[in-house]
Amino acid sequence: MKKNYSGKPFRRGRDSNDFSRFQHKNKNVPAKETSTESFAERQEKIRFAANTGKTYEGKYLLLDSGNGRKLEMVGSLRLIRPALNAFWKPTLPESEWNKADAEFRREPGTGGGIWTWKVPQPGPEEWTTLWGGVFLAVKPTNFGHVGFFAEQAPNWEFMRECVKEIGGHPKTLNLFAYSGGATIAMAQAGADAVHLDASNGIIEWAKKNQSKNPASKDRIRWICDDAMKFVAREERRGSKYSGIVLDPPSFGRGSQGQVWKIEESISGILQSCRKILDLEHSCFLVLSCHSQGFSPTSLGRILAAEFPEAASCIEYGEMTVPETDFKGVKKENRVLPAGMFARFFLKK
Numbered sequence: 001m002k003k004n005y006s007g008k009p010f011r012r013g014r015d016s017n018d019f020s021r022f023q024h025k026n027k028n029v030p031a032k033e034t035s036t037e038s039f040a041e042r043q044e045k046i047r048f049a050a051n052t053g054k055t056y057e058g059k060y061l062l063l064d065s066g067n068g069r070k071l072e073m074v075g076s077l078r079l080i081r082p083a084l085n086a087f088w089k090p091t092l093p094e095s096e097w098n099k100a101d102a103e104f105r106r107e108p109g110t111g112g113g114i115w116t117w118k119v120p121q122p123g124p125e126e127w128t129t130l131w132g133g134v135f136l137a138v139k140p141t142n143f144g145h146v147g148f149f150a151e152q153a154p155n156w157e158f159m160r161e162c163v164k165e166i167g168g169h170p171k172t173l174n175l176f177a178y179s180g181g182a183t184i185a186m187a188q189a190g191a192d193a194v195h196l197d198a199s200n201g202i203i204e205w206a207k208k209n210q211s212k213n214p215a216s217k218d219r220i221r222w223i224c225d226d227a228m229k230f231v232a233r234e235e236r237r238g239s240k241y242s243g244i245v246l247d248p249p250s251f252g253r254g255s256q257g258q259v260w261k262i263e264e265s266i267s268g269i270l271q272s273c274r275k276i277l278d279l280e281h282s283c284f285l286v287l288s289c290h291s292q293g294f295s296p297t298s299l300g301r302i303l304a305a306e307f308p309e310a311a312s313c314i315e316y317g318e319m320t321v322p323e324t325d326f327k328g329v330k331k332e333n334r335v336l337p338a339g340m341f342a343r344f345f346l347k348k
């Protein structure tokens with residue numbers, strides 16, 4: 001076991017799905033089952049959605065990965081997107097990949113890329129999927145994102161468990177909150193969650209997601225601001241939170257153009273988070289990122305340096321998405337790595 005500078009051990013590489021630290025049984029939010037549809041059935045749904053403007057639902061499944069790409073069911077649609085770290089060979093035959101409804105390909109030098117849809121072009125603007133117990137509005141973006149990071153689901157479950165363990169309606173804060181998966185997960189478990197993002201458009205997306213998840217209703221406060229500025233203001237006000245979640249980008253801009261660079265800003269924001277995390281009582285913090293130059297160990301050390309009292313309960317590792325068959329049954333030893341996390345639940 002690794003030691004941090006304080007001499008206390010901290011836990012290395014626990015599976016992000018392992019919730020054995022919690023006494024009570026891990027209760028998942030019930031997920032809707034979907035059957036495997038044929039290509040023709042899915043195309044019919046796309047046509048229906050395009051003609052009526054209605055959305056349709058289905059679970060998210062990572063079906064396969066390899067040769068730098070991944071094959072996913074996102075709701076009722078089968079997509080191919082880049083997975084640059086999938087250096088291995090796919091397991092499904094090419095015929096299954098050929099049944100994809102759309103593929104996103106990067107365009108070198110543009111920072112973005114292009115979606116190519118099979119009939120009908122240009123594909124649906126928006127639809128809904130269910131993942132990690134959260135209904136999510138899905139939109140294909142020019143960056144190849146669809147509006148959620150599937151690898152965050154175990155973190156969402158960790159947050160739910162922490163909120164339930166603390167009990168009542170603990171106050172939690174989600175910084176860089178994006179489309180709100182973590183905010184909704186915490187609110188579903190009973191938290192009064194503050195959702196902060198620098199982009200109004202993204203907050204509207206998160207509100208739409210909230211409307212699809214009634215259990216989180218009336219539990220979320222929406223704030224469009226710069227993360228650093230907001231945390232400093234909360235510190236001055238003497239606000240305290242029982243849980244803080246941060247998934248910072250490598251580079252970003254606050255609501256008034258403030259520059260965020262993860263390597264320069266991470267330590268400062270955690271120092272401020274320390275001042276507003278209620279360390280006198282049971283509390284939790286989840287930090288994740290996808291940034292080059294960081295590793296699970298470095299995230300673990302950053303947290304141990306800022307929160308030495310929590311060092312022995314810090315766990316860290318790679319975020320991954322499990323590959324499954326068409327029914328959602330996990331395949332042995334087939335996970336797709338996607339970023340890293342470090343987190344702790346400090347029980348008092």
Ligand SMILES: C[S@@+](CC[C@H](N)C(=O)[O-])C[C@H]1O[C@@H](n2cnc3c(N)ncnc32)[C@H](O)[C@@H]1O
Pocket residue numbers: 175176177178179196197198199202225226227228247248249250251252253254255258259260288289290291
């Ligand atoms: C979810 S995070 C990035 C996720 C992932 N870690 C990655 O690297 O792609 C991106 C979110 O942070 C928000 N953001 C960027 N800079 C910000 C800032 N200074 N303050 C608050 N939110 C910010 C963006 O609007 C966006 O919704």
